[in-house]
Amino acid sequence: MIILIILILILLNAYFSLAEIALIAVKEHELTKEIESGSAAAKKVKTLIKDPESFLSVVQVGITLLGIIEGIYGGKFVAELIDPFVSRYFNLSPTMLRILTTCFGIGLITYLTIIIGELLPKSIALQNPLKISILIAPSLTLFSLIAFPFVKLLTLNTRFLLKLLNIRKAENQKITESDLKNMLSTAYRQGTLKEEELVLHQNIFTFDELIAEQIMKPAVIVEVLSNGADRNEIIDLIKCKPYSHFPVIDDKTGKIAGVLAIKDFFLETNNISWQHIIRQPCIIKPSTLVKDIFLNFKENNNDFGLVMGKNMDFLGIVTMQDVVEGVFGDMPEREDYHKYFYKINDYTYIANGFIHIQRIRRILSLDWLREYEMKYITVEELFSGLLHHTFKAGDELQLHNVRFTIIELQAGSIKKVKIELNKYSKV
8 A cells, every 4th residue: 555655656746747847848839829729728838837936836846745755654664664574684783774774765765756756757748748738737737726825935935036136037038030040950950951941941031131232143244235236136135145134225325224125125016126115124222122122023013123323333133033042042044154153173163253152152052151141242342351451363261161262353353263162161
């Protein structure tokens, strides 16, 4: 009978240990989902975890009472149980015999309590905190009502001591962007997320801060039309560069005259003149947020814009494809980027100074370059920001096991940079 009582006490200790860890480890968003599905027990769990001092006091009262009862009866019972066996084989005085058997009894009860009453239930609770917290919530709520005076006393004393130590009560903290990023990185390391899924999530976080200058195609690689070109010249260009739109330059002023949509060009029945179908361009400032460009394109049923500087200098173009790439990464392109950013071997690349850091990061999978993207747009800006002196051939930047070396200048600007990787570069 007494053995059964001791086992019950140990199991009750396990129950309180189970409850403690389950309530601490349960995730609020999982709990909210259960509440929305109509779980009454989940509501009780939420009530308990809203006041952690109270439920911890409930658990502590339960464990302490059980510990006292086990100490009084458990050790003594085991000692009396093994007294005859020990005295049969060892010639000990009654006092020494009692001390030895009592110590053994207390040790055995303590061992069983630690294993069955503490470690095992806590490990189980960590495996499935939601399910266990929902199971134990009703009974723990009932016990908290029974033990209310002790719980209240302990809670008030705990709060008093926290105030005395100038420790504020922790408020329910919202999940921050940093928390989400850390969770995603952990999920990737554990194999839950694939690399492309991690990159997609990271792009979503940075999309909100992207500006036109970071995603535009630089003017130097954009094919433009002269407003004096004839139809045959345009048709020949379209055969080589099958784009949907072309910026049109005014021969007299050298400024942008508008945009030619190829659809309009082929629908035009006049086989001689085409200048009258030039559209007014969608002008985008370099600092315009990409999310605003997306909304502009959506509202105006447009997918092409010109990025213009302060003096209406033509800086580049932004298309809907560029906006989409801000989230999903590189898509098939027709621009001749391979002329300006190309591979020498597995560990060496050449990039022109105007190539965007974002493009280098995506193509070479150098995710750490994200920290530089918000400050510097191009490779040249990266050198300008980090070197703080006039460029010269041979200048180097060593960043995260990657060496950037200026190999060619043109009119004081960087024309070409050599990028050298090693096996640790992508870490």
